[in-house]
Amino acid sequence: MKKLVGWAVRKSPWIIHFNAGGCNGCDIEILDALTPRFDLERFGVLLKGTPRHADIIVCTGPANEQIASRLKRIYDQMPGPKFVVACGSCAISGGAFRKCYNISGGIDKILPVAAYIPGCPPRPDAIIQGVYALIEKLKQEEEKNGKKD
Amino acid sequence: MILIKIFFFPGLLFLMTYALYLQWFDRKVYARMQNRVGPPLFQPVADFLKLLSKQTIVPSSVQEQGMFWILPLISFAAVATSFLFIPVTASGPFYSFPGDLIIVAYLLTLPTLVLALAGWISTTSYSIIGGIRCLSQLFSYEVPFFIALLVPAIAVNSWNIATIATHLPHLVATHPLYMIPLALAFFSGLIALQGKLERKPFDIPDAETELVAGPFTEYSGRLFALFRITLDMEMVVGISLLSAIFLGGANPLMGIPGFVMFLIKTLFVAFLLAAIKSATARIRIDQLISFGWKILAPVSIVALLLQITMINL
Amino acid sequence: MVKKIDIASNQIREHFSGWIKTGELKLLSTISGYQEEGNIFIVYHCVNNEGAVDVRTSVPLAQPVLPSIVPVLPAATLYEREVQDLLGVRFEGHPDPRRLVLPEDFPDNVYPLRKDYVVNKEK
Amino acid sequence: MDKQIILPIGPQHPLLKEPVHFRFSIEGEKIVEADIRLGYNHRGIEKAAESETYIQDLYMIERICGICSMTHATNFAHAVEEIAKVEVPPRARYIRVIVAELERLHSHLLWLGVAGHEIGFDTFFMVAWRDREVVMDLLEGITGNRVNYGINKPGGVRKDISDAQRKELQKGMDILEERIRYYQKVALEEPTFIARVAGIGKLDKEIAISHGAVGPTARGSGITYDVRRDLPYSAYGEIPFNVITSDRGDVLGRTIVRIGEMLESINIIRYAVEHLPEGPLAARIPRRIPAGEATTRYEAPRGECIHYVRANGTEVPDRVKVRAPTMANLVSIRSTLLNQEVADIPIIVAAIDPCLSCTDRTLVLLSNKQSSEITTWAELRKKSLAKTKRLL
Numbered sequence: 001m002k003k004l005v006g007w008a009v010r011k012s013p014w015i016i017h018f019n020a021g022g023c024n025g026c027d028i029e030i031l032d033a034l035t036p037r038f039d040l041e042r043f044g045v046l047l048k049g050t051p052r053h054a055d056i057i058v059c060t061g062p063a064n065e066q067i068a069s070r071l072k073r074i075y076d077q078m079p080g081p082k083f084v085v086a087c088g089s090c091a092i093s094g095g096a097f098r099k100c101y102n103i104s105g106g107i108d109k110i111l112p113v114a115a116y117i118p119g120c121p122p123r124p125d126a127i128i129q130g131v132y133a134l135i136e137k138l139k140q141e142e143e144k145n146g147k148k149d
Numbered sequence: 150m151i152l153i154k155i156f157f158f159p160g161l162l163f164l165m166t167y168a169l170y171l172q173w174f175d176r177k178v179y180a181r182m183q184n185r186v187g188p189p190l191f192q193p194v195a196d197f198l199k200l201l202s203k204q205t206i207v208p209s210s211v212q213e214q215g216m217f218w219i220l221p222l223i224s225f226a227a228v229a230t231s232f233l234f235i236p237v238t239a240s241g242p243f244y245s246f247p248g249d250l251i252i253v254a255y256l257l258t259l260p261t262l263v264l265a266l267a268g269w270i271s272t273t274s275y276s277i278i279g280g281i282r283c284l285s286q287l288f289s290y291e292v293p294f295f296i297a298l299l300v301p302a303i304a305v306n307s308w309n310i311a312t313i314a315t316h317l318p319h320l321v322a323t324h325p326l327y328m329i330p331l332a333l334a335f336f337s338g339l340i341a342l343q344g345k346l347e348r349k350p351f352d353i354p355d356a357e358t359e360l361v362a363g364p365f366t367e368y369s370g371r372l373f374a375l376f377r378i379t380l381d382m383e384m385v386v387g388i389s390l391l392s393a394i395f396l397g398g399a400n401p402l403m404g405i406p407g408f409v410m411f412l413i414k415t416l417f418v419a420f421l422l423a424a425i426k427s428a429t430a431r432i433r434i435d436q437l438i439s440f441g442w443k444i445l446a447p448v449s450i451v452a453l454l455l456q457i458t459m460i461n462l
Numbered sequence: 463m464v465k466k467i468d469i470a471s472n473q474i475r476e477h478f479s480g481w482i483k484t485g486e487l488k489l490l491s492t493i494s495g496y497q498e499e500g501n502i503f504i505v506y507h508c509v510n511n512e513g514a515v516d517v518r519t520s521v522p523l524a525q526p527v528l529p530s531i532v533p534v535l536p537a538a539t540l541y542e543r544e545v546q547d548l549l550g551v552r553f554e555g556h557p558d559p560r561r562l563v564l565p566e567d568f569p570d571n572v573y574p575l576r577k578d579y580v581v582n583k584e585k
Numbered sequence: 586m587d588k589q590i591i592l593p594i595g596p597q598h599p600l601l602k603e604p605v606h607f608r609f610s611i612e613g614e615k616i617v618e619a620d621i622r623l624g625y626n627h628r629g630i631e632k633a634a635e636s637e638t639y640i641q642d643l644y645m646i647e648r649i650c651g652i653c654s655m656t657h658a659t660n661f662a663h664a665v666e667e668i669a670k671v672e673v674p675p676r677a678r679y680i681r682v683i684v685a686e687l688e689r690l691h692s693h694l695l696w697l698g699v700a701g702h703e704i705g706f707d708t709f710f711m712v713a714w715r716d717r718e719v720v721m722d723l724l725e726g727i728t729g730n731r732v733n734y735g736i737n738k739p740g741g742v743r744k745d746i747s748d749a750q751r752k753e754l755q756k757g758m759d760i761l762e763e764r765i766r767y768y769q770k771v772a773l774e775e776p777t778f779i780a781r782v783a784g785i786g787k788l789d790k791e792i793a794i795s796h797g798a799v800g801p802t803a804r805g806s807g808i809t810y811d812v813r814r815d816l817p818y819s820a821y822g823e824i825p826f827n828v829i830t831s832d833r834g835d836v837l838g839r840t841i842v843r844i845g846e847m848l849e850s851i852n853i854i855r856y857a858v859e860h861l862p863e864g865p866l867a868a869r870i871p872r873r874i875p876a877g878e879a880t881t882r883y884e885a886p887r888g889e890c891i892h893y894v895r896a897n898g899t900e901v902p903d904r905v906k907v908r909a910p911t912m913a914n915l916v917s918i919r920s921t922l923l924n925q926e927v928a929d930i931p932i933i934v935a936a937i938d939p940c941l942s943c944t945d946r947t948l949v950l951l952s953n954k955q956s957s958e959i960t961t962w963a964e965l966r967k968k969s970l971a972k973t974k975r976l977l
Contacts, residue, residue, distance in 0.1 A: 008198030011191065025651025025732040028695065035698075035714035039185040041176075044192045052206065052369035055199070079369040080203035096648040097630065121651060121732050183711035430777040431705025433926060464880045489810060490797055491882065491891045492908035507880050507891055514816055516880055537797025540916055541908070574632055 006142045009055070009081060010135045012044040016054035016078070020071050020107065022061020023096075025121035026088035030058060033124040040128060043135075051077040056134065058127075059107045062090040062097050068110050075111050083114040083134060087127060092116050164232045168381035169193040171388070171419055178423035193381070197374055205370030211271055220267045221368075221375035224260035228382045231256035235389045236311050237411055248308040253390055254298055257345065260383050261287050264347075267376075271367035279365075282434055283347075289441025290344030296449035297338030300330055300456045301394045313394045326459055333452035335395045337445050339421060342387045344441070346380065348426050388418045464514045471504075471519045471528050478506075479534040486510050493541040495549045497577050502526055502549055521551060530556040548575040615924050634905040639665055639739055639874065642902060649907065651732050652695060655681075655688040656885040657892070657907065658737040663818060664894035665739040667879035669870055676864040677741035678820040683754070683857050684728060684736055685819070686850040690761065691720040692886035693843045693850075696935070697768060700840065703931040704781040709771065716764045723757045726750055741867025751858050758851045765851070769844050772837075782837045786921040786933035789834050796917035800888020800910050801846065802936070805839035807832035812884040823860075826853050836936040872900045885910050 019027050033040045034047060048054045051074050063071060075084070086107040089095035094105040107113055114137065117130035172193040180187025211217050234249040261283055268280025302308055304327055305316045321327050368376060392414035405413075432440065469477050481487040491507040506517040521528055530553035531538050542553045543562040550573035553559065561568075630649060634642045647658040659681055666673055694717040701709030721731045727746055728734035736744050746754075772778060788798065793806040803810060811828040813821040829845030831838040874896040883890045888910030897903040921933055 005198060005202040008195045009202065011195035012199045014196075023648045023651045023654075023733075025648070025654070028651055028732065032714060035718075036183060036185045036711055037715060037718050039180070039187075041180060041188050042186045044188055044195055050365075052367060053365070053373065055203075077206075079206050096645050097633070120648070123731065183708045184715070185711060427708045429706070430701070430709075430775075430781055432777055432780055433929070435926070436780055489794075489799070489889070491889060492893075492906075492912070494893045494904075494906035494908070496895060496904040496906075505880075505893065507893065509810070509815070509882075514880065514882065535797075536795050537913070537916055540912055 003142075006138070010138050012046075013056050013131065013135065014046045014048045014054050015056045015058050015085075015131070016048050016051055016074075018057055018059045018071060018074060020059050020061040020063035020067050020091070022088065022090050024060075026060035026091070026119075029121045029124050030060070030087065030127055033127045038124040038128060040131070043128070043131065045131060051075075052079060054078055055081065056083045056085055056131070057111075058085045058087050059091050059111070060087045062094045063104050063107055063110055065104060068104050071107075071110055084111045085115045085117065085130060085134060086113045087117045087130065088122060089118055089120045092118060095120060161229055163237070164229065164382055164385060165378060168378060168385045169197065171385055171415075172381045174416065174419055175384070175423045175426075178420060179427050182424070182427040197378060200374030200377065201371055203370040205372055208271065208367050211367070213270055216266075216270055218372065220263050220270070221372050221379065224263040225375055225379045225382075227256045227259035227263075228379055228386055232382070232386050232389075234310055235386065235393055236314050237389070237408065246309065250298060250302055250308050250310050250313070250394070253310070253386070254295060257383065257387060257390075258287070258291060260379055261345065261347075264376075267365075267368070276365075276367055285434055286344065286347070286437060289438045290341040290445065293337050293441065293445040293449040294341035294345060296446070296453050297334040297341060298390075298394065300334035300449070300452050303453070303456050303460065304331065306460070310390070310393055317394070324459070327456070330452040330455040330459065331395065333448055333455070335391070337449040337452065338391055338395070339418070340425075340445055341449075342391060343422055343425055344437070346384050346387060346422075348422065384419075384422075385415070388415045388422070392418050464516050467515060467517050469517055469519050471521050474506075474517075474519055475529045475531050475534060477517065478531045481508075481510075482534060487535075490535055490537050490541075493538060493545055495545045495551060495575070497523070497549065497575070500524075502551055504528060504545065504551060506531075526551040527554060528552070529554050532556050547573075549573050550576070615926065631905050631907065634902060636901065638872070638900045639902065642905065643738065644735075646905070646907070647733055647735065647737070650909065652692045653688065653885045653887065653890070653909075654733045655685050655737070656883050656890050658734075659685060659819065660881050660883040660890060660892040660907075661894065661905075662737045662739050663881040663883070664879040664892045665874060665896075666870065667881060668877040668894065668896045669739070669874050671740050671868050671870050673741055673819070674865045674868055675820070675862040676745075677866055677868075679857050679861050680727075680742045680744075680746055680866075681737065681819045682821060682824065683746065683854055684724070684734060686853045686857070687720055687724050687727075688734075689850045689886045690847055690854075691717050691724065693847045694720065696843060696886075697772075697840075700782075700836075700932065700935050701778075703935045704778070706778060709778070713768065716761065719757050719760055723754060726753060738867060740870035741865070743866070745866055746858075746861065751861070754854060754858050758855055762848065762851050765844060765847050769848075772840050772844060779837065781929075781932060782835070782840060783833075784835055784837075785925055785929045786836045786936050787834050788917055788921045790832070792920050793834075793917060796920065797913050798888075798917040799913045800885070801839050801842045802888065802914045802917070804828065804830045804842045805936075806834040810889075812882045812889050816882055818881065818883065820857065824853055824856050836932055839936050873898060874900070874902075887911055888913060 017027060017030055031047075032038060034045075051057070055078075057075060057078060059071065061067075075082070084107065086092050090097060091107045098105060104110060115130050115134040117127055119126050122130070170193075173188065173190055176192070177187040207214055207217055231253045234253050265280045265283035265287070268276040268278075268283060301313050301317055304320055305313045307313060307316075317331075321331065365373060365376060389411065392411070396414045396418075478487065478490075487508055487510060489509045491509060493504060493506050495502055495504045497503075501520045501522045503518055503520045506519075508515050508517060519528070526549070528551055530542055532542060532553075533555060539556070539558070540562060542556055543559065545551050546553055546556075546559060547562055550571065630645060634646065637645065643658060643661055646661045647654045649657045694713050698710040698713035698717070701707070701713060724734065725731050727750055728736040728744060736742055772782075788802065788806050790807045793803050793808055798806070798808070799810070807830055809828055809830050812818070813826070814828055826849050829842050829849060831841045831845075833841070876896055876898045878893070878895040880891065880893045883892075890910050891908045893904075893906040893908075894902055895904040918934070921936075922930065925933060
């Protein structure tokens, strides 16, 4: 039964997008990944409005000080097995804005990040590859603790 | 024997699998119309299982915790029972008695009421407004939907779905003139069904860009899975009801077994719904009410009057 | 090229209301401010019928008060609030002098764009 | 019983790609009061810009906004060139116009798709964005990156346009023109689209002028102000084009203006590609910019964007002020939103095509106190629950 549920979680990752003060270049590319040319729905990925329905939160932007607390709160509202994907070099390390002292220098200072997608902005196919890498990581973790217990 | 019929073939299990299949079919057609690739076949199954395994959060601000849990079950039960009256195989529905058309029609309105209640209970400003919109939308498409159902009933003058399904094709063959009111009724019934299932252009309650997810905003995990599967089952019941009474349901035609005919007709109607969904934008609530009363209701009333006059001719 | 006009700080409102009455002012693009030694310069970037004009005025650092032009020209509401946030210039008569851009938990009367302010990167 | 509910939208909401916070108090479905809270997208670029050289600044200023990065890059480069009194060679000016118009095309197509999405017309979103890929490929061909092109540098341009790319550009323009003509037909005839767009978000001319609206939002209300024609920069003086306006004043008017502008951009690009002059790509510019100041204006896809740069003779700017077009349009949005329907909020907000990462680029300080009196989506929900209970 656990294997079946694991398969289901991997096959239908619903994402919610959170812009933590970025330049919305990455946000456009995420939306672009849903359009006909790159269509994320092939992997069952759906963009959901409320944190209640989402499994993966894709964060972009260097998370400036004011939005950091909101980001944490949205993350707490997400149910069940949830993952964070930091998309774009701003989200990873503050990127072009690392000199501005208002930012907290990347999403991993606030939330446990499961996958990083480098690029400024990453191409839509890089974003798809990132989500796919996260799914692969889930599979390996499952095999690992599958053998353990 | 009866238990197997209830739970397996024409009953629950078949309904759920067919509901998931139709959801996939609908999303695939919708995607292909936007020349996207669209989800793989097993996608709805994966979505359903994943939602079941997710943690269910009930917000503390909800006073009636119990109510929050029961609502999805009520609507699930309502839709499941209504499916028992629909003829799926040539041998007719599981249970049918004169007047089951009215029962099914009312059971179909129950989920919408439950949805409005769910929106009201979860007390977020988004879901409250979503709930209100559910109710205001209810009035604008229920009346045309009922009238549209009446037209074939009057033509065959019986309230029993099974008898309508079997007799209608012969009736139309003998009086080709009946085609006009039946076509009109089918058209308004289809549009009203689109409104009942809250699909575009009538998906006003859970308009994603304004109200986030309307009544569903607070639901997550198992409860949301139940709601989602109920909506799909409601689609299956609605479509098969329409195809039963208008297109002659599951009676075999030139050697094709009844069940296959049932599948072909329902897929045809589902394709129509998906086409409507992809071609239109979401209209506003006041436009919906004016559209419902100024266009949909008159069309179905005209169809009804035409049908009545034709019978007495 | 951009025409430059210098005006004393107390005549700002009359100057702009005059322009609006004669219909000369087509658009107030924005208001920007910078600090130089003892006083803060406020520059009103406008577009008139014949081209771009920068109207500049200055206020002493010790007493940075300027009449607001919002009653005459509503377009300036957000620009004045922004300069107020960042340079600490108080605009008298501004209908809604709430904080615009700085976060709520930002210490009051510390103005980031002033020269004396140093970037304290705690990270 | 007029029950007033506070409907908070933002900072995290499917309608907004970026964090801004609108707070509407509504009665039934009518909006009674609208309030806006910025600051969520604030990175503190201007203070940081004062501690980096002009070249490094250009790298950061270009990333103020993902959709109009060429706007900020060209505008900043113009300001520096004006202070240093450097003459940009004609070929560079033409290449800047070509890339600028390509960016306007992709930005307007993006807006068209998002507007369709806001009113639930997802097919329009998918189709508009699929055709936007044509522009993105052209941009990537010329500048090497889909967004944040990095083609500008103070004094000129970094990359050239080869003859093969010129043919590609012409081919791309033909495909786009045919698609955009189709969108024009859809926007003017498709009943459900028109039903959601006509007559709402009315902004009449006087308010637009007094509230300082710019770009398509102003031109949709009949104001004929376009920086490319009134204060021409780079090669716009030599390229014939006309300014599209409509005096409908509502969201449909702005849609007509934007689609018209797209067709104009195609003609501008075709003209520029044919008349691309020969010559060097950039002029030498000294590292230390002599003291001085410059105010430069640029017609961004969303309206007039203004940069004000002060130099003090060193290689680091003394003051950089950026005002993005959306900041100008935010003042007039309140009047377009009052007593409209809740269902129309997204399309009216989308009608000014807010680009908040531009608006918010000024300065914020790091602080550790965590008290906040204006709260987020979640806390506001608690606030609105308390308020609704009190009012019920």
